[in-house]
Amino acid sequence: MTTQEQEILDFYTRPAAMTSGGAHAPRFDELPGDVASLVRVVQGLLLHQHWAQAYGVELPDERRGESHLRPVDRMLDRLLAHDDRPLSAARPLDTRLVGVCRHFAVLLVALLRAKGIPARARCGFGGYFHSVDFVDHWVCEHWSAAEARWVLVDAQIDQIQREALKLDFDVLDVPRDRFLIAGDAWAQCRAGEADPSKFGFLDMRGLWFIEGNVVRDLAALNNMEMLPWDDWGAMSSADGPLGEDQLALFDRLAAITRSPDARFAELRQLYEGDARLRVPATVFNAVLNRPETV
Template identity: 80%
Template sequence: MKASQEILDFYTRPAAMTSAGAHAPRLDELPRDVPSLVRVVQGLLLHQHWAHAYGVELSDERRDESHLRPVDRMLDRLLAHDARPLSAARPLETRLVGTCRQFTVLLVVLLRAKGVPARARCGFAGYFNPGSFVDHWVCEYWNAAEARWVLVDAQIDDAQRAALQPDFDLLDVPRDRFVVAGDAWTKGRAGEADPMKFGFLDEGGLWFIDGNIVRDLAALNGMEMLPWDCWGAMSRPEEPHGDERLALFDRLAAITRAPDARFAELRATYEGDDRLRVPATVLNAVLNRQDTI
């Protein structure tokens, strides 16, 4: 499918969470190709849940870095630790601590700075725990030569690859190995997959999937929130949906599964519904507090 120029332009422009701000000139020196940019990202970030695998013990203050949302603030903190050019891979102790979401949005920013359309996708990865699909984010970029969107998992570096042993190219993740939230919902509703297999740790089910649909919708509209930010239409744990809410999420799943084909509807649905649009404050469910955006 060929994406329209309007769509490609939209996903090339910085947005609220994906602007480098005053640090934009620092991106000029970086390479243009996807593999090199992925290596840059991996040299700047440390995943908080993998830190122990690298022999790093994180303080509470360092763990709090994973709650930074806008990329310009992420870069503020990173450069406060180590002011060298972004092309310089940091030692583990001076990398910015984050999650899959930070790896994803930083790669989105770097790709857009090079004129490559890119967007964050929220869904579930089937390559962490066999038999389950774990809450996860990846980057999706437009490969102009092949005229298609390609999924890239920037988080999985050499150490994680050795531990996980994926049997596919992490620079071109198959759509059945990373399942966008809308696809997970549709499969669950159709009985093609067990909704309880989609989640994180001991939590899962349609209520978990619908939260990721709302986050994916927001990300596709330029608001890449934290994986634990909650607002509006998202269900509470184990909350029953009822016919009206099932119909709502059936529609949202269909829109986000094919965002290019329904781009005008994607934009209008997000902007026109207070339940879906990111509000001025959201619940940070990890810290159990209201955060101002």
């Protein structure tokens, strides 16, 4: 392994702004150290906001607000306020932290890093929720030293969801054609190989939506894993077509995020050097329709 390769793995092993356990980090010590076990831990702590009814849970509005928590340490603050037992103890449904796919991915990243396993969150689109669409989604990507490759893991999909979705693959090793990182979705649509209207969430879809996920994936690769509805800088609204300069920028970003290790120096320099791409101190929460301090 080269020095540069080790530096990249080290970068994705260190806790960062969104993946630090903070005061709760000592609670990670008692957890198991393998990926499959940590996925089960995450599933025992979180409840997906949009899947709650499948578990027989009706969420009050105040609990839905938990999905707007960003850093893992604040997620754990709220979780432990509901139930202060060790993190290895699966919670009853009514005391799990409410989140979305991003929270499952980021919490797993935090736990893997705490165990010395390089990991990063990836923003893109899952092709296994609807038969013809790719849905806005986040997963975790971890480094398998044994296989010398990055492996995609969908920590959100437990047995209930697997059966409901009739999945035919291992969620601990998601095929790259079933989850498309945002840069792959962008590249396929730009090449005419995919239809942009098939990518998004509910009635929000198209190149503008994919573009936003490219920026979020770039930020995640720079250890700033934001909410799926956080907007800033270079992201466009759905109101107008993208100009040639915008298309060129996102062609470049897609290429970089599709090969983040091979272009790691460029990825870091572009993110840190371009204020349109770097996560600012204040972002716009598009769900709550307000600016929020990160």
